[in-house]
Amino acid sequence: MKQLLGVVSPGTRVLDAGCGPGRFAIAMLRAGAHVTLADISSTQLDITREKISEARLLDRVEGFHRINITNLTGFGEEFDIVVCYGGALSYVRDRHRAAITELVRVTKPGGSVIASVMSLYGMLKLIGILDVASFLVDMESHWELENIPNGTGYALTRSGSDEFHVPFALFSAKHLADTFEEAGCGVVTLASANPLSAGGMEMQRISANAGAASRLLDLELALCDRPEYVDSGEHLIIVAQKR
Numbered sequence: 001m002k003q004l005l006g007v008v009s010p011g012t013r014v015l016d017a018g019c020g021p022g023r024f025a026i027a028m029l030r031a032g033a034h035v036t037l038a039d040i041s042s043t044q045l046d047i048t049r050e051k052i053s054e055a056r057l058l059d060r061v062e063g064f065h066r067i068n069i070t071n072l073t074g075f076g077e078e079f080d081i082v083v084c085y086g087g088a089l090s091y092v093r094d095r096h097r098a099a100i101t102e103l104v105r106v107t108k109p110g111g112s113v114i115a116s117v118m119s120l121y122g123m124l125k126l127i128g129i130l131d132v133a134s135f136l137v138d139m140e141s142h143w144e145l146e147n148i149p150n151g152t153g154y155a156l157t158r159s160g161s162d163e164f165h166v167p168f169a170l171f172s173a174k175h176l177a178d179t180f181e182e183a184g185c186g187v188v189t190l191a192s193a194n195p196l197s198a199g200g201m202e203m204q205r206i207s208a209n210a211g212a213a214s215r216l217l218d219l220e221l222a223l224c225d226r227p228e229y230v231d232s233g234e235h236l237i238i239v240a241q242k243r
C-alpha cells in the first residue's frame with residue numbers, strides 16, 4: 001500500500017478494477033488521486049460508494065461502473081495507474097490473458113498496472129500445512145492437476161469443488177510476468193504477499209509479541225521480491241509499466 005501511494009500524486013487518474021469495498025480507492029483518493037471505481041458486483045459498488053461518501057471523498061470520484069475486467073469497452077488509453085488487486089484476475093480463470101490485455105489497453109503509455117493474483121506454488125505449499133490426507137487423495141476433484149507439473153504456468157480449481165468458494169486460477173510468477181510482457185509492459189516489481197508466513201502458523205502467538213510480529217514483518221518486506229521467494233506466498237503482486 002505504501003508503494004502504491006508513493007506513485008499517486010494530486011490529479012493522478014486511477015482505475016480501481018475489481019475495487020470491492022474500496023480499501024485502495026479510499027487511500028488513493030486521500031492522496032489526491034481521481035479514481036474510477038469498477039467491479040462486477042453492484043453490491044460491492046454500493047458498499048464502496050457508501051464508504052467513500054462517509055469519508056467525504058466523493059468529489060474526486062470520476063465514476064462507478066459495473067464491468068467485467070475482460071471487457072473494458074467505454075474506456076480509452078486514459079489512466080495513469082490501473083489497480084486490480086485482490087484476485088479479480090484469478091476469478092476470470094482462463095480469460096486472464098484477455099483481462100490483462102484490457103487493463104493494459106486502458107493504461108497510458110508509461111503508466112502502471114498494479115495487480116495481485118493467487119499464487120500456484122504458494123497455495124500448493126499450504127496443502128502440507130493445512131491438511132489432510134483426504135484432500136490429497138481427492139485432489140483431482142478440486143484442481144485441474146494436469147497443468148501443474150507441465151510448467152504451463154497456471155492452474156484452475158474445478159468448478160463445483162466444495163473446497164474452494166468460487167473457481168479461480170492460480171499463477172506462477174513467470175506466467176504472470178510473461179503475460180504482462182506479452183500485453184506490452186515491462187515488469188517493474190514481482191513480489192510475493194506473505195512469503196514467510198502461511199495459514200497454520202502460530203500467528204496468534206506471533207501477533208501477541210510485538211517484537212516477534214515486527215521482526216516477521218521486516219523479514220517479509222525484505223524478502224518478498226527476492227527471486228527465491230516470489231513464488232512462495234499465497235498471492236503474487238506485480239507492478240508493470242506500459243511501454
Ligand SMILES: C[S@@+](CC[C@H](N)C(=O)[O-])C[C@H]1O[C@@H](n2cnc3c(N)ncnc32)[C@H](O)[C@@H]1O
Pocket residue numbers: 017018019020021022023024038039040041044067068069070084085086087088091092
Ligand atoms: C477479494 S475482492 C478484492 C477487492 C479489492 N480490490 C481489495 O483488494 O480489497 C475481489 C473483487 O473482484 C471483483 N471481481 C471478481 N471478478 C471480477 C470481474 N470479472 N470483473 C470485475 N470485478 C471482478 C469481486 O466482485 C470483488 O469485489
